[in-house]
Amino acid sequence: MGNPKAFLNIPRKEAGYRPVHDRVNDYGEVEQTLNTEDRRLQASRCMECGVPFCHWSCPLGNRQPEWQDRLYKNDIKGAYELLTMTDDFPEFTGRICPALCEKGCVLNKQHEAVTIRENEAAIVERAFSEGYVTARPPKKRSGRRVAVIGSGPAGLACANQLNRKGHKVTVFEKNEAPGGLLRFGIPDFKLNKSIIDRRLRLLEEEGIEFRCGIRVGHDIQIEEIIRDFDAVCLAMGAEVPRDLKVEGRGLKGIHFALELLQQQNRVNAGMEISHEERISAKGKNVLVIGGGDTGSDCVGTAHRQGALSVTQIEIMPKPPTGDNPDTPWPYWPVVLKTSSSHLEGCDRRWLLDTRKFIADEEGRVKEVEVEEVIWDKDPGSGRMNLVHTGKTDTIKAELVLLAMGFTNPVPEGIIDTLGLKKDSRGNVMTDPAGQTSLKNVFAAGDVASGASLVVRCIASGRAAANGIHSYLADRSDKSE
Numbered sequence: 001m002g003n004p005k006a007f008l009n010i011p012r013k014e015a016g017y018r019p020v021h022d023r024v025n026d027y028g029e030v031e032q033t034l035n036t037e038d039r040r041l042q043a044s045r046c047m048e049c050g051v052p053f054c055h056w057s058c059p060l061g062n063r064q065p066e067w068q069d070r071l072y073k074n075d076i077k078g079a080y081e082l083l084t085m086t087d088d089f090p091e092f093t094g095r096i097c098p099a100l101c102e103k104g105c106v107l108n109k110q111h112e113a114v115t116i117r118e119n120e121a122a123i124v125e126r127a128f129s130e131g132y133v134t135a136r137p138p139k140k141r142s143g144r145r146v147a148v149i150g151s152g153p154a155g156l157a158c159a160n161q162l163n164r165k166g167h168k169v170t171v172f173e174k175n176e177a178p179g180g181l182l183r184f185g186i187p188d189f190k191l192n193k194s195i196i197d198r199r200l201r202l203l204e205e206e207g208i209e210f211r212c213g214i215r216v217g218h219d220i221q222i223e224e225i226i227r228d229f230d231a232v233c234l235a236m237g238a239e240v241p242r243d244l245k246v247e248g249r250g251l252k253g254i255h256f257a258l259e260l261l262q263q264q265n266r267v268n269a270g271m272e273i274s275h276e277e278r279i280s281a282k283g284k285n286v287l288v289i290g291g292g293d294t295g296s297d298c299v300g301t302a303h304r305q306g307a308l309s310v311t312q313i314e315i316m317p318k319p320p321t322g323d324n325p326d327t328p329w330p331y332w333p334v335v336l337k338t339s340s341s342h343l344e345g346c347d348r349r350w351l352l353d354t355r356k357f358i359a360d361e362e363g364r365v366k367e368v369e370v371e372e373v374i375w376d377k378d379p380g381s382g383r384m385n386l387v388h389t390g391k392t393d394t395i396k397a398e399l400v401l402l403a404m405g406f407t408n409p410v411p412e413g414i415i416d417t418l419g420l421k422k423d424s425r426g427n428v429m430t431d432p433a434g435q436t437s438l439k440n441v442f443a444a445g446d447v448a449s450g451a452s453l454v455v456r457c458i459a460s461g462r463a464a465a466n467g468i469h470s471y472l473a474d475r476s477d478k479s480e
Contacts, residue, residue: 003072006044012112013042017340024303027188027268030340031095031118039122042115043071049106053330054116057104059459060086060093064101064116071123080127083120088157088458089199091128092182094121095191097455098293104330111322128198135205142166144472147229149216149414152180153454154445155235156199157461158468159208165469169208172225174215177269180237182454184262187297189304189340193269217413226418230475231440231468234414234428235461238446242404244289248357253365255279257294257403264301281307285396287368288312289354290403293339298401300341311347311395315386317375318350351375353388357400367394406451415447425450433467434460442468 015032017023023030034042046068054064063082070079083090094117105113127133144167148159151173159169177183179196204210216222226232241256243249260279267273281302288295288302291314302310319336327334342348356369372391375384408426409415415422421429421437427450434442444464445457 003044004047006041007047007107007112007114010041010045012045012107012115013038014115015118017343020344023189023340024344027264027304029095029192030189030300033122033125034118036126039119040072040074043068043119045107046072046114047106053104053106054101054114057100057330057332058086059100059453059456060462061459062086062101062120064114067123068114068116068119071119076123076126076130077132079123080132083123087120088160088462089153090120090124091195091199092153092191093455093458094118094124095195096186098453100332100453100455103332106330109329133202135202137206138164138166140166141168142472142476144168144230144476145170145228146231146233146468146472147172147225148233148235149225150180150235150237150445150447151178151210151212152235152237152445152457153182154237154447154457154461154464155180155233156203157458158233158235158444158465159461160203161462161465162468163203163206163208165465167230167469167472170229171208171210172214172216172220173210173212176213178210178212184265185258185294185297187261187301188265188268189300190297193265215413217417222414222417226440230472231442233434233461233464233468234436234441234443234447235445235464236409236414236447238406238409238427238451240407240410240426241402242407244354244402244404246354246356248359248365251357251359251365252363253398254357254400255402257288257290257298257401260301260401261294261297264305279399281305281310281399283308284398286310286399286401287395287397288401288403290314290405291316291348291350292403292405294405295401295403296339296341298403299346300339300344302399302401303341303344307399309347310345311349311397312342313349313352313354313370313395315353315373316350352393353386355392358394364398365400366396366398368397368400369394406446408450409447430464431467432463433470434464435467435471440471442471 015034017030048065067079067082099117101116102113107113146167148155148171151171163169286302286307288298321336352370353373355371357365358367360366372389374387376387428443428448430443430448442464444460
């Protein structure tokens with residue numbers, strides 16, 4: 001702890017965002033960076049608490065106080081090494097993680113948490129620029145082959161850890177390039193795709209093979225992969241979107257959120273999309289249904305496409321601002337979250353249920369009928385029940401984006417073919433080591449947990465890699 005009084009004398013200082021009038025005209029990352037000295041001062045605010053709740057809050061178990069101290073002392077190499085002991089991809093989490101660690105920071109009791117996430121991103125960027133990040137292939141190979149199906153954060157973390165342990169890893173990806181939702185779901189203005197490519201080049205140099213454009217279960221059968229590999233990790237995510245079964249759902253102009261986000265990311269990458277297939281908010285009133293991060297990403301994308309107006313609705317009540325007594329420190333606070341996209345302009349409304357989509361003369365959506373609702377607590381069970389009030393309204397919208405989350409992984413093609421056991425939500429059931437009901441098949445990330453955070457997926461991928469390594473070691477011992 002280099003400066004024991006820093007948290008008293010130095011206020012929290014965030015890098016902030018690029019000006020709205022500037023950033024809405026491109027897809028560059030919206031977040032700015034602090035200069036080196038300001039960043040060191042922010043790191044010095046860490047109190048190295050006797051009970052580090054930041055560490056407790058992090059699904060990866062990141063050792064924040066230790067690398068904050070290294071950053072303050074300008075030991076970037078040491079800070080990066082500490083970071084990557086627990087986090088395979090700090091350049092991702094440093095940009096897009098909601099920073100559970102900061103919500104657990106003792107200083108967050110006064111809403112002055114250490115800027116842990118920004119400090120993390122600063123460490124990894126300096127480590128790359130100063131040449132501390134280099135490929136480190138394993139010195140010895142085990143002779144075992146492992147297939148990882150899916151190249152999102154869980155699949156990449158699992159592959160990285162297994163490769164480091166000396167196993168030969170092949171990653172199968174259905175899309176044209178690796179990254180999963182990191183590449184095709186998260187907008188470029190939050191995560192520039194060159195950051196993903198930079199890490200992928202290192203993984204390839206270290207010996208991981210990526211086979212893209214291959215849909216397992218269609219282009220190649222899962223039985224063939226199980227036959228050719230010693231173990232398999234499923235990391236395909238939870239890709240079944242929650243839908244709205246209401247009148248007019250089939251009208252033109254109504255899309256799932258990922259249809260817009262994936263297409264725009266591909267356009268940014270240089271892909272040509274025909275006019276008929278192009279989803280565009282230009283000159284349109286846009287309605288985003290769903291109040292989470294995906295909905296926020298749609299808001300920001302709609303602005304950059306030139307939307308006339310953007311409205312976002314949510315069926316749940318408006319969260320409290322600042323503090324919520326139901327979720328006290330150090331737990332994750334359920335409070336109103338305003339993203340950079342919301343700051344660009346958005347009419348946000350709560351307690352609205354979508355009742356009907358209304359068409360124009362050409363069969364395109366032009367309005368959406370919504371109804372005010374309330375949530376009533378059952379005195380007996382304590383359960384909150386949705387009550388419709390009968391009060392309706394119409395919202396003008398020529399483009400509607402459904403951003404209500406995801407329900408479960410796609411069962412066809414792999415899960416049902418293998419007959420894997422599933423939980424009540426349709427996720428693949430695993431033990432704590434990630435092993436499924438088939439002993440040589442493991443699962444990691446959203447395919448096992450349901451839709452979750454990138455940081456949780458990385459943690460799950462690491463855990464599955466440890467489980468696979470133990471399974472392979474046990475097989476080796478028994479064959480001797």
